[in-house]
């Protein structure tokens with residue numbers, strides 16, 4: 439998995455390399471600019487003219503490099519520059535001085551006059567954005583949304599906070615780009631909240647700063663799946679998750695238990711159970727209330743059924759230590775009976791709590807967190823809320839997230855600390871955090887965008903995939919990350935028209951295509 443960093447971490451990586459004498463800032467700026475030019479030429483081979491918008495810092499410096507390199511290829515290049523050249527940082531100033539053409543002021547009027555351009559390059563702000571854009575530059579950022587020409591962002595669409603993935607100024611102030619070319623390592627803001635929609639396609643230029651790799655610390659956020667490097671590497675660069683089953687007995691691949699709701703509320707459990715079996719749990723059993731046993735049994739074959747009378751019945755079933763993972767919550771009903779079942783479920787096995795198992799603790803989330811703490815074994819429980827359920831369990835973190843004070847990543851990290859559980863907050867951007875400090879982000883955007891995955895029952899399937907992978911795993915966070923990736927891959931493999939029932943059926947094809 440690729441690491442993703444904050445703007446501050448990126449500045450640290452860059453300055454450590456320069457201070458160590460491994461590279462000069464000027465050389466980095468040249469590599470950065472050349473990487474953007476290569477990406478533009480690859481994406482728009484017919485283009486011949488560009489308008490480059492350069493800011494007052496090193497992001498602008500990259501812009502002047504891009505202008506020079508495109509002009510050397512006989513492109514018709516126009517530069518709009520911001521700020522006083524003398525006030526720019528040294529490498530940016532040098533590249534501005536090396537630009538032989540004119541630099542017109544970066545104004546909305548000058549941008550709107552540039553109608554005859556094939557490409558617009560946004561090199562206004564990158565990792566150094568410290569405050570909300572205002573005045574003329576804000577006006578320019580808003581006008582960029584109306585540009586007819588393709589828009590390429592250097593490092594970031596200007597105005598986007600690279601830690602939170604939200605605009606630093608008011609809504610509408612971050613241009614929606616067609617391509618964002620970032621450097622060395624992608625940043626968190628490229629993948630969460632509004633980041634993916636503003637960035638468009640994302641490419642990463644390797645600046646050759648290898649010294650930092652593997653040294654960022656265990657709490658560095660991981661990206662589930664990788665974005666293409668520039669130039670593209672051989673083969674598909676995505677992760678090959680831990681999908682291979684163990685050879686041997688079916689019990690060597692674990693036994694997952696999925697708890698069903700009552701009569702006419704049983705479909706969610708069967709969806710989760712089928713997903714768990716397809717992803718490779720050795721055995722899967724649906725624990726069903728006696729009144730729904732016939733309904734479940736009539737619709738299950740490879741999946742077994744067990745009569746389960748409430749919390750006491752569940753405790754009895756779980757005396758069998760061969761159950762290695764449990765999924766509880768989908769269509770279970772909200773109330774004390776579900777709370778009691780959650781208390782019965784927590785123990786020496788992986789437990790996936792979803793849907794009603796979460797909402798049942800809305801009145802007093804601390805009751806759930808105390809029950810999790812009482813298990814005593816770390817990272818045994820995962821909570822898989824959508825946005826609404828997250829707000830019910832973690833109102834403080836949710837309020838700070840809504841206010842834009844913290845990122846989705848930080849909100850989920852705090853939720854993991856508060857609850858003592860792995861927390862997976864669903865969305866087109868899914869964030870997973872563990873109490874041990876690990877965190878992962880998955881962004882289903884651009885080529886991996888699957889709007890048709892927003893369909894009834896898809897969440898039940900995700901819970902089942904996690905339970906199925908956890909049943910034969912010793913790492914719940916990893917199981918959740920792999921399941922999240924597979925869930926999107928299955929939806930991509932099916933395409934539009936998908937319903938939740940299709941998802942487990944696509945798992946074999948995805949596994950086959952991966953060479954599992």
Ligand SMILES: NC(=O)C1=CN([C@@H]2O[C@H](COP(=O)(O)OP(=O)(O)OC[C@H]3O[C@@H](n4cnc5c(N)ncnc54)[C@H](O)[C@@H]3O)[C@@H](O)[C@H]2O)[C@H](O)CC1
Pocket residue numbers: 448449452466467470493494495496497498499500527562563564565566567568569570571572575592593594621622645
């Ligand atoms: N990371 C790397 O390895 C490399 C990065 N490069 C590029 O450099 C920028 C970061 O440069 P920096 O000078 O630190 O910051 P910016 O250019 O993003 O902006 C700083 C500049 O802008 C002013 N400023 C900040 N916010 C505002 C605002 N709201 N309104 C007006 N002005 C603002 C601030 O005061 C500074 O003057 C990185 O993104 C890369 O593109 C290297 O070139 C290559 C290696």
Ligand SMILES: [K+]
Pocket residue numbers: 497560561562563564591592593594595596
């Ligand atoms: K930019």
